[in-house]
Amino acid sequence: MTILVIGKSGQLAYELKQVAGDDVICLGRNEVDITNKESLYETLNKVKPAAVINASAYTAVDKAESEPKVAELINVRGVANLAAVCKKASVFLVHVSTDYVFNGHKGAPYTVDDKIEPQGVYGKTKAEGEKALLDNLPDSSCLIRTAWVYSVHGTNFVKTMLRLMADKPQLGVIDDQVGTPTWARGLAEACLFAAKNRVHGVYHWTDEGVCSWYDFAFAIQELGVEKGLLEQAVPLLPIPSLQYPTPAKRPHYSVLDKSTTRETFSSIRPSYWRTQLSAMLDELKTNQSAEK
Structure with missing residues (x-):
C-alpha cells in the first residue's frame, strides 16, 4: 500500500519514514507544489x-503575524487544493491541524466538536484549512489535531531546551501555558492508521497527560541528566507569559480531549508524555553516539 506524504523536511514526515519505510513516498516543495492544482494532480496520477x-x-507561529498571505497560501489554499484533487482522484486524505484553532480559555480538554476560535494568524489559517477540507472532502478524509510536537529531527522545544541548558547558567520557562507534549513518532503512527484504515472524521492526537512548558522543561532536564545528554542541571525559573511577550498569542490551556481517538484508534493508544519523551531522548543519544 503506497502512501504519498506531502512534505519532506518536517518532523512528521521524518517520523512517517521511520515508521513506514518504503510504504511511504515523501515529496518536498521542489517535487510537488500544493498551491498548484495541476502539480498535485500530475503527482497523484504518477504515484497512484x-x-x-x-x-x-x-508553522512559524510568530512569523505568520507579519506574513499572513504566505501562511494562507500554504495552510488554506494548499489544503483546499489537496482536498479537491484527492476528491477528483478518489484518494483518501489525512490532514494534520493544531490546538491553535481553539482560544485556550476553556480550562478543560477541548473536544472535537468545541467551538473554533483561533487567536492569531497561524491558528486562523489552520482553522480555514480545516473548513476547506471538511467542506470538500468530508467522507474521505481524516482531520487530526495535535499539539506541542517534537522529534529527534528538526528544531523543537526539546532540542532547544537541551541546547540552552548546556549553555546557560539558568533558564526562565513559562508556567502558565498548559497542554500536552506529542512525540511525532506517535503522531506518525496515528496518521498511518487513519490512512490505511480510511478512518474519516475529526480526531485529536497527543500523548497522554497534562503539563506546563515549565513542567515539560523540568522533565527534559531531569531525563537529560539521567541519560548523559546533559552534564548537570541548571536552575529553572517558572515565569508568566507576560514576562515573555511574543507577536502571536498562545493558548493558555490547549489540552485536547482524545475520547473518540481512544475508541477508534484502539490498536495504537496514546502513551504518557513522559514515557514518550524518554524514548525520544534515548533515540537522540543513540544518534549522537553514532555521529561521534
Whole structure:
C-alpha cells in the first residue's frame, strides 16, 4: 500500500519514514507544489497512492503575524487544493491541524466538536484549512489535531531546551501555558492508521497527560541528566507569559480531549508524555553516539 506524504523536511514526515519505510513516498516543495492544482494532480496520477498524508504546513507561529498571505497560501489554499484533487482522484486524505484553532480559555480538554476560535494568524489559517477540507472532502478524509510536537529531527522545544541548558547558567520557562507534549513518532503512527484504515472524521492526537512548558522543561532536564545528554542541571525559573511577550498569542490551556481517538484508534493508544519523551531522548543519544 503506497502512501504519498506531502512534505519532506518536517518532523512528521521524518517520523512517517521511520515508521513506514518504503510504504511511504515523501515529496518536498521542489517535487510537488500544493498551491498548484495541476502539480498535485500530475503527482497523484504518477504515484497512484492509496492515500495521501499532508505533513506540510506553515508553522512559524510568530512569523505568520507579519506574513499572513504566505501562511494562507500554504495552510488554506494548499489544503483546499489537496482536498479537491484527492476528491477528483478518489484518494483518501489525512490532514494534520493544531490546538491553535481553539482560544485556550476553556480550562478543560477541548473536544472535537468545541467551538473554533483561533487567536492569531497561524491558528486562523489552520482553522480555514480545516473548513476547506471538511467542506470538500468530508467522507474521505481524516482531520487530526495535535499539539506541542517534537522529534529527534528538526528544531523543537526539546532540542532547544537541551541546547540552552548546556549553555546557560539558568533558564526562565513559562508556567502558565498548559497542554500536552506529542512525540511525532506517535503522531506518525496515528496518521498511518487513519490512512490505511480510511478512518474519516475529526480526531485529536497527543500523548497522554497534562503539563506546563515549565513542567515539560523540568522533565527534559531531569531525563537529560539521567541519560548523559546533559552534564548537570541548571536552575529553572517558572515565569508568566507576560514576562515573555511574543507577536502571536498562545493558548493558555490547549489540552485536547482524545475520547473518540481512544475508541477508534484502539490498536495504537496514546502513551504518557513522559514515557514518550524518554524514548525520544534515548533515540537522540543513540544518534549522537553514532555521529561521534
